[in-house]
Amino acid sequence: MSKSITTQIENKVATLTLNRPEVFNSFNREMALLLQSELDACEKNTDVRAIVITGSGKAFCAGQDLKEVTSPELNPGFKKILDEHYNPIITRIRNIEKPIIGAINGVAAGAGANIALACDVVIASESASFIQAFSKIGLVPDSAGTFFLPRLIGFQKASALMMLGDKISALDAEKLGMVYKVVSSENFMEEVNGIANTLAKMPTKALGLTKRLLNNSLHNNLEEQLNMESKLQIEAAQSEDYAEGVDAFVNKRRPEFKGK
Structure with missing residues (x-):
């Protein structure tokens, strides 16, 4: 049986792929806990300086696996799902002081959409879409959707999308600021890897403080x-990367940041 999360590390970029394509990468308990574990490993690994989260197959993530919550044997209950699955994932995405790219390769629905919005840089394939699907089944948005979406696109737009459950195309999401x-779908991972490689070569300490x-x-x-800006600027100015950046600028050469 294949792992529900696959991890590849190359050029200091860790790519975490949600790998349940047969159910559009919807989360069950195993996948949620494994994603947390993989994020923890990336945080501790000094050889990882940027993280990509993407999905296998046609979807990024369809949110919660409803078969799990409707199964008497498997259902962990909504409190456990939120307290032990989604909330810790969102907290890790925001607190890991390395750039995290959401590479949205297909539909991102429910918790999947809100995990995407929590990432530092969100790149979407033209075939991707976003939907706050909660209202369709009588639930409220979770996974920090009510926190991030109004701040990204404004209160009125966020309210309408969450209540109506409209599907938003990738292009409309870009126009809205999501x-x-x-x-393009053809160049999607090439573009994602290019941005991830750029971030992995930048001063990781400064990016984390930002x-x-x-x-x-x-x-x-x-x-x-x-x-806080004053305090963290002083901290950044004590880093090896700052010294390297200034020396490279003065000597008109390309800096070689080490992420320290």
């Missing part, structure tokens, strides 16, 4: 954010 970039600043900007006031 995703960074849409690329991510921390962005996370805190969601609740800090202006004074608090300015103070």
Whole structure:
């Protein structure tokens, strides 16, 4: 039996692929816990400086496997699903101080859509789509959808998408500001790998501190954010990558950052 998450590390980029294509990469408990484990491994591995999350087959992720929640034997219950599956995944995506790319190769629905939106850089194939599918079955959005989507596209648009459950094409998602970039299906992984390789060669320490600043900007006031910028800028200025960046600039050469 194949693993529900496959991991490949190349050129300091870890690609985590949701691998249940027969059910459109919907999450069961095994896959949710394994994704957390793989993210933890990527965080600890100093040879990994960028992370890609994508899906196998035609879908990115269709959200929760409804067969699991309707099975008397398998159903872990919604509290366990949220507390032990999705909430820890979102927390890891936001707290790992390395760039995480959501490579959305196909439909992203329900929790799958919101996991995508939590990533640092979201790249969508032109064949991808996004749907807040919760209202279709009488549920509320989870996996931080009500946190990120209004901040990305505005309260009114987010409210309508969540209540109506409209499917949004990749191009419309780009226009709304849900995703960074849409690329052709033929060149999708080539484009994703190009961006991931670029990020993996950049000053990882500074990128991680930038991510921390962005996370805190969601609740800090202006004074608090300015103070945090000052504190983390001092920390960044003590890094080896800063010294390398300045030396490369002065000597008109390409910097070779080590992520330290």
